[in-house]
Amino acid sequence: MSFFDDEAEADLSPSPIRRPRPNQRASSSREGSVSASIGGSSFMDRLRSTVSPQPDPRHRHQSERSRSKASASVYDESSLSNYNGREHEPGSGYGGSLLGDEDEDGGGSGLDMGDGFEGEDEDEEEEDMNDVKKLSKCWVRERGTVELGEWQGDLIDAVFDKLEQQQKMVNTLRSDPQTSEEEHFKLMLVQTEMERVKFLVRSYVRTRLHKIEKYAHYITLTPNMHHLLSGAELSHARRYTELLHTHFQHSVLDSLPEWLRKMDDTYGDGLSMVSKPNRNTPVLIYCKKDCGEITLEGGERAALARGTTHLVKYKLVDRWINLGWAEVL
Amino acid sequence: MYGDLALQLVTASHRSTLSTTPQLPLPKYALPLILSICLETRQLGQSITTAAEQHGQVSLSQDKSLVCNLTVQHLSARRNKRCLLAYLSTRVGGIKERWWDSGGSLAYLLSPQAGLGSGSGTTTDMRGNDLETNDKDLRSNLSPQEIDFMKGYNNLMLDYKSDFLDILDLNASIDRPPKELMVDVRVIRDAGEIFLENGEKVEFRKGERFRLNRSSIERLIVQGFLEEV
Numbered sequence: 225m226s227f228f229d230d231e232a233e234a235d236l237s238p239s240p241i242r243r244p245r246p247n248q249r250a251s252s253s254r255e256g257s258v259s260a261s262i263g264g265s266s267f268m269d270r271l272r273s274t275v276s277p278q279p280d281p282r283h284r285h286q287s288e289r290s291r292s293k294a295s296a297s298v299y300d301e302s303s304l305s306n307y308n309g310r311e312h313e314p315g316s317g318y319g320g321s322l323l324g325d326e327d328e329d330g331g332g333s334g335l336d337m338g339d340g341f342e343g344e345d346e347d348e349e350e351e352d353m354n355d356v357k358k359l360s361k362c363w364v365r366e367r368g369t370v371e372l373g374e375w376q377g378d379l380i381d382a383v384f385d386k387l388e389q390q391q392k393m394v395n396t397l398r399s400d401p402q403t404s405e406e407e408h409f410k411l412m413l414v415q416t417e418m419e420r421v422k423f424l425v426r427s428y429v430r431t432r433l434h435k436i437e438k439y440a441h442y443i444t445l446t447p448n449m450h451h452l453l454s455g456a457e458l459s460h461a462r463r464y465t466e467l468l469h470t471h472f473q474h475s476v477l478d479s480l481p482e483w484l485r486k487m488d489d490t491y492g493d494g495l496s497m498v499s500k501p502n503r504n505t506p507v508l509i510y511c512k513k514d515c516g517e518i519t520l521e522g523g524e525r526a527a528l529a530r531g532t533t534h535l536v537k538y539k540l541v542d543r544w545i546n547l548g549w550a551e552v553l
Numbered sequence: 554m555y556g557d558l559a560l561q562l563v564t565a566s567h568r569s570t571l572s573t574t575p576q577l578p579l580p581k582y583a584l585p586l587i588l589s590i591c592l593e594t595r596q597l598g599q600s601i602t603t604a605a606e607q608h609g610q611v612s613l614s615q616d617k618s619l620v621c622n623l624t625v626q627h628l629s630a631r632r633n634k635r636c637l638l639a640y641l642s643t644r645v646g647g648i649k650e651r652w653w654d655s656g657g658s659l660a661y662l663l664s665p666q667a668g669l670g671s672g673s674g675t676t677t678d679m680r681g682n683d684l685e686t687n688d689k690d691l692r693s694n695l696s697p698q699e700i701d702f703m704k705g706y707n708n709l710m711l712d713y714k715s716d717f718l719d720i721l722d723l724n725a726s727i728d729r730p731p732k733e734l735m736v737d738v739r740v741i742r743d744a745g746e747i748f749l750e751n752g753e754k755v756e757f758r759k760g761e762r763f764r765l766n767r768s769s770i771e772r773l774i775v776q777g778f779l780e781e782v
Binding site: 230412413416419420423425426429430433437456457460463464467468470471472474475476477479480481483484489497 | 630641713716764
């Protein structure tokens with residue numbers, strides 16, 4: 225719950241209504257978080273005292289973080305019913321609830337997209353996004369496309385760092401006998417959120433692993449793709465290919481005539497033994513910018529205007545996806 | 554006819570993948586069938602080489618029936634190879650799926666069989682029969698090469714996983730995002746004494762109920778020792 229930017233929270237607290245919004249829920253949540261940060265102030269003080277004294281800037285950073293943590297937790301508490309209600313909505317399904325969660329923390333900047341507001345400040349949004357939000361974007365994208373995206377090493381590292389810090393703080397507070405019942409409840413919410421973030425990372429990593437194993441041979445044979453993978457992933461791809469081939473060799477290929485033992489043949493109909501991502505798979509995209517026109521298979525032309533949603537073949541729009549102009553849903 | 558056996562192999566393999574929910578036990582490795590397909594392919598290869606040698610270059614370009622004959626044999630041989638590999642890779646998929654389903658525990662996947670072998674009768678009696686038969690079969694249904702593959706895969710994943718291990722366990726479930734920190738569980742199989750993440754020691758005896766941190770006992774749920782209430 226506490227990975228939202230310190231910035232966003234900092235400028236939110238003094239002037240709670242930064243951007244008036246017609247959305248009822250958003251404004252009520254704003255109130256919730258304000259009262260929360262007031263209520264959480266003693267919590268913050270206590271946390272400050274538990275963290276061993278540190279150089280000033282670091283200290284400030286920490287306390288800010290903890291305040292946002294406290295406020296977020298209380299906020300969650302106040303809107304728990306609301307949040308639970310949404311979880312059961314059939315539409316919001318899988319990633320929906322997670323994303324929704326983050327929307328509320330980020331001071332509402334994410335609501336623009338979630339609720340279909342076409343933002344007045346889309347560029348600002350990019351910078352404002354906190355790590356978890358970025359991660360969930362990458363995760364959605366990774367799950368939505370057939371091709372391997374770029375490995376978000378820095379992002380993952382950042383998230384891991386924060387998780388570790390958070391864990392330390394939670395441990396300190398939990399073992400502190402002064403922590404009250406209510407604060408324990410807040411800590412529980414914080415931990416739950418940590419578990420949810422971990423889930424996100426896990427799912428992201430495993431989605432990638434699945435793709436890597438599926439196209440392992442292709443990846444090892446295509447040097448252009450190597451920069452998309454982390455070192456560990458690349459060596460995994462190599463070793464997996466080797467393992468699979470050894471398995472095939474030992475099981476059947478060794479007992480076939482020699483000219484049939486290769487693993488990278490191409491059949492007469494042009495089908496290769498090395499499987500590649502099928503770039504004809506459709507993707508659902510949302511255009512964040514005007515992406516011009518594309519020519520469909522039948523010679524038809526389709527305009528990808530800003531703010532529209534399309535279901536098209538991946539190879540037709542991969543440029544825009546890679547540029548970040550279009551977003552996979 | 555050439556390729557009949559291979560067809561039999563792939564259709565059987567295809568059928569076994571059709572019902573994934575609930576997951577059927579992996580069918581037995583079709584060793585006899587595979588051996589006869591390999592034999593057929595070798596014979597095809599033999600006949601192609603001898604035919605080519607007998608007739609030499611000249612007749613190859615003139616004798617249409619010979620060319621036709623060789624082409625058919627060649628294609629059947631390739632087709633056989635393709636079917637064999639398709640069969641193997643479907644099974645590899647199944648093996649990996651089971652590996653992930655079991656929370657990445659190779660010992661757990663292969664152990665019930667070993668447990669039976671050592672003759673510890675009391676423990677086996679107390680375990681759920683359902684799971685027991687299912688798992689017991691896995692080992693006997695795999696070919697030695699497949700077991701090797703599984704071990705290799707396990708090592709590979711352990712290596713990969715170790716980078717993340719201090720923060721998270723990659724093997725934990727990714728079915729749906731966690732909603733609660735704690736979870737109510739009932740013990741359905743004895744798991745003995747287990748040290749949890751926070752250093753607490755819990756003894757799990759069949760029929761007892763606990764309320765514990767989800768992350769620390771996730772693995773036991775996956776492996777069928779505990780059941781969510």
